[in-house]
Amino acid sequence: xxxxxxxxxxxxxxxxxxxxxxxxxxxxxxxxxxxxxxxxxxxxxxxxxxxxxxxxxxxxxxxxxxxxxxxxxxxxxxxxxxxxxxxxxxxxxxxxxxxxxxxxxxxxxxxxxxxxxxxxxxxxxxxxxxxxxxxxxxxxxxxxxxxxxxxxxxxxxxxxxxx
Amino acid sequence: xxxxxxxxxxxxxxxxxxxxxxxxxxxxxxxxxxxxxxxxxxxxxxxxxxxxxxxxxxxxxxxxxxxxxxxxxxxxxxxxxxxxxxxxxxxxxxxxxxxxxxxxxxxxxxxxxxxxxxxxxxxxxxxxxxxxxxxxxxxxxxxxxxxxxxxxxxxxxxxxxxx
DNA sequence: GAGCTACTTGCGATTAATTCGCAAGCATAC
DNA sequence: GTATGCTTGCGAATTAATCGCAAGTAGCTC
Numbered sequence: 166x167x168x169x170x171x172x173x174x175x176x177x178x179x180x181x182x183x184x185x186x187x188x189x190x191x192x193x194x195x196x197x198x199x200x201x202x203x204x205x206x207x208x209x210x211x212x213x214x215x216x217x218x219x220x221x222x223x224x225x226x227x228x229x230x231x232x233x234x235x236x237x238x239x240x241x242x243x244x245x246x247x248x249x250x251x252x253x254x255x256x257x258x259x260x261x262x263x264x265x266x267x268x269x270x271x272x273x274x275x276x277x278x279x280x281x282x283x284x285x286x287x288x289x290x291x292x293x294x295x296x297x298x299x300x301x302x303x304x305x306x307x308x309x310x311x312x313x314x315x316x317x318x319x320x321x322x323x324x325x326x327x328x
Numbered sequence: 329x330x331x332x333x334x335x336x337x338x339x340x341x342x343x344x345x346x347x348x349x350x351x352x353x354x355x356x357x358x359x360x361x362x363x364x365x366x367x368x369x370x371x372x373x374x375x376x377x378x379x380x381x382x383x384x385x386x387x388x389x390x391x392x393x394x395x396x397x398x399x400x401x402x403x404x405x406x407x408x409x410x411x412x413x414x415x416x417x418x419x420x421x422x423x424x425x426x427x428x429x430x431x432x433x434x435x436x437x438x439x440x441x442x443x444x445x446x447x448x449x450x451x452x453x454x455x456x457x458x459x460x461x462x463x464x465x466x467x468x469x470x471x472x473x474x475x476x477x478x479x480x481x482x483x484x485x486x487x488x489x490x491x
Numbered sequence: 492g493a494g495c496t497a498c499t500t501g502c503g504a505t506t507a508a509t510t511c512g513c514a515a516g517c518a519t520a521c
Numbered sequence: 522g523t524a525t526g527c528t529t530g531c532g533a534a535t536t537a538a539t540c541g542c543a544a545g546t547a548g549c550t551c
Contacts, residue, residue, distance in 0.1 A: 204527055206529080208529070238529095238530075238531050240531065242529085242532095246528080246529085270529080293522095
């Protein structure tokens with residue numbers, strides 16, 4: 166099993182154990198950062214901690230709030246710069262869901278997104294749902310789809326039922 | 329006859345013809361607007377003229393620029409309000425392509441979009457490419473996909489070749 | 492064709508999300 | 522330890538879109 170995944174699977178039953186497990190995964194990411202000419206700074210470590218802390222989609226602002234619990238001085242622009250860097254390295258994915266801010270989560274928790282245009286509900290779906298689209302786009306247009314970075318919009322079951 | 333003059337006369341002639349053809353379609357839309365409690369205002373007519381004028385994707389700002397050729401006083405917020413209204417009525421689709429502003433085009437020219445994450449190139453694709461995705465999302469999640477409102481991101485053939 | 496009513500508009504201010512420039516700070520390599 | 526250059530904090534700037542409000546006007550009514 167992949168280390169990144171293993172770390173975040175543990176539930177919050179034992180905070181200490183989770184934190185230790187996450188620290189290993191975070192150190193691995195920081196090693197990757199260093200291999201790419203980057204530095205292991207406290208701000209970066211705290212951001213990774215927030216990202217590994219739970220698997221939900223969170224905006225830059227929300228992640229900043231979590232980082233601020235421990236280091237109130239970390240500036241929002243630092244969060245943005247680090248998110249950009251981590252995405253470039255493939256550690257996280259950013260996804261634009263509808264009209265709000267972009268959301269971020271670990272690349273190891275990759276999945277597609279269905280977002281309702283009416284109620285903004287978001288459904289996470291496995292990549293397999295895109296198999297055919299990926300194939301056709303590849304053969305017909307030479308286009309390699311990345312299903313993690315965009316949201317598929319439409320209307321959810323609830324909203325359809327109401328109409 | 330002077331060539332440049334001939335060209336401009338021809339352009340103007342075709343402009344006039346196109347405008348007459350579009351006017352019918354535009355009147356039809358305005359009738360729909362009125363049926364829904366709206367009014368046929370000059371600003372609205374000019375915006376529709378711009379939308380019917382060519383089929384490309386254009387941002388609110390670009391459409392405003394076109395409207396301004398004839399009526400410089402139409403405010404950008406009026407453009408936004410009218411675009412919102414026209415989308416609500418199903419006359420146009422708005423699509424978020426990547427990171428830039430939303431783009432708008434006639435719903436009758438509906439199609440999907442592949443957008444390259446690297447070079448921002450946009451490929452228009454027929455709806456059929458989504459057939460399987462639409463089917464699976466419908467049966468598995470009760471979700472009705474609208475393939476016109478989002479962009480499928482990934483890497484285009486050119487950028488893949490370079491890498 | 493005058494008048495009423497409600498939809499629309501122009502305009503500026505405001506919000507939301509993100510990016511940028513720069514000087515100071517600090518992680519690493521040597 | 523010291524130099525190098527990646528990073529940060531901070532505020533200002535950008536970009537895209539939305540809002541509140543008073544003035545304007547489309548379209549119905551009589």
